[in-house]
Amino acid sequence: MDRTGSRLVLVDNDFLESESGGELSSGYESGDSSNLSRDSSPAPSRLPRPSAQKQVMIFKSTSDLQDSLAFILSMPELCDVTFLVGKDQVPVHGVKAILATRSRSLYQLVLHHQRQSELTKTTKKRFKKQKPSPYPNTLVIHVPDYQVETFRRFITFVHSGKVKVDVNNAVGLLCASEEFRLPDLRVACKDFIDRCHSKGQREKLLATAGQYPQKRPAQKLLAEVATCSRLRVVLTSD
Structure with missing residues (x-):
């Protein structure tokens, strides 16, 4: 298939080569392997036929992924972090794995509160009469110094990479x-x-x-x- 005849999103050949574990790959283009080799030594006596070369294509579709990741935040049952934002402690939900991988500061914040939560659970076991948490299955983090809607948009950006x-x-x-x-x-x-x-x-x-x-x-x-x-x-x- 000709590269110019495709509307798919492709990447450079150098990236394709690194992704294929060192094997020479040329996307939709094919050619003599001696032209692709970076070694100046003489070519081997038997060259692979161009048609036998591995064809590779990398396709990216990120818009639907962004919308799906943002939509997760509207389903608390799929989230494992709850931020209580502002003086009224309005819940804003998130996913621990995404937060931790997007920002080292958020990773440290999650890790700190996770350790504190484990200590709190250990302490509460000594006292039978304790008020149950409204978010028993999530990690709760208090964020008192941000406006609710602003912090909600920030968390949406962290998860989806898009914000207004x-x-x-x-x-x-x-x-x-x-x-x-x-x-x-x-x-x-x-x-x-x-x-x-x-x-x-x-x-x-x-x-x-x-x-x-x-x-x-x-x-x-x-x-x-x-x-x-x-x-x-x-x-x-x-």
Whole structure:
């Protein structure tokens, strides 16, 4: 089959070669193996026939996968982590394996609370009269310093790699991406904030930054705006 006649998503031949365990593979293209060899030594007396070469194709379809991973979060029975977010402790669910593999900080957070949970269970065994947990089969992690919807979107991004950023959650997502070390989301949020130049958007960003007084990105944003305001006053007075 000709490469140019296919609409499937393919990758470079170098990647195909590494994925095939060192065997030469050329996707949809075929050719003389002597042209593909990186060794300058003379070719062996018997060359494999081009038609006998292994054909390899790598196909990627990520959009449906993203939607499926995000949909898992709406089914608590399939999740094994429950974040209790904000002062009202609203539950936001997640999958431990995905959280741990996406971020080293989230891995350490999960591991720490898992150890604490095991210690708590051991202690509770000594006391028969204990109030049962509303989430007995999941790891419970308290997250008091984030807005519920913002943290929900952050967890959705961690699981699916996709999130909608707007003026209402950009600062909170920026704080979460820095705290839990997701650099790609951090760069995207900073770029979005830098492009919010209109007065209404800037005021909304400052209002949301005030919701995270303990977070360094929010503190930095407020400090930058305060500095610009002072400079504007000085220039106006001159």
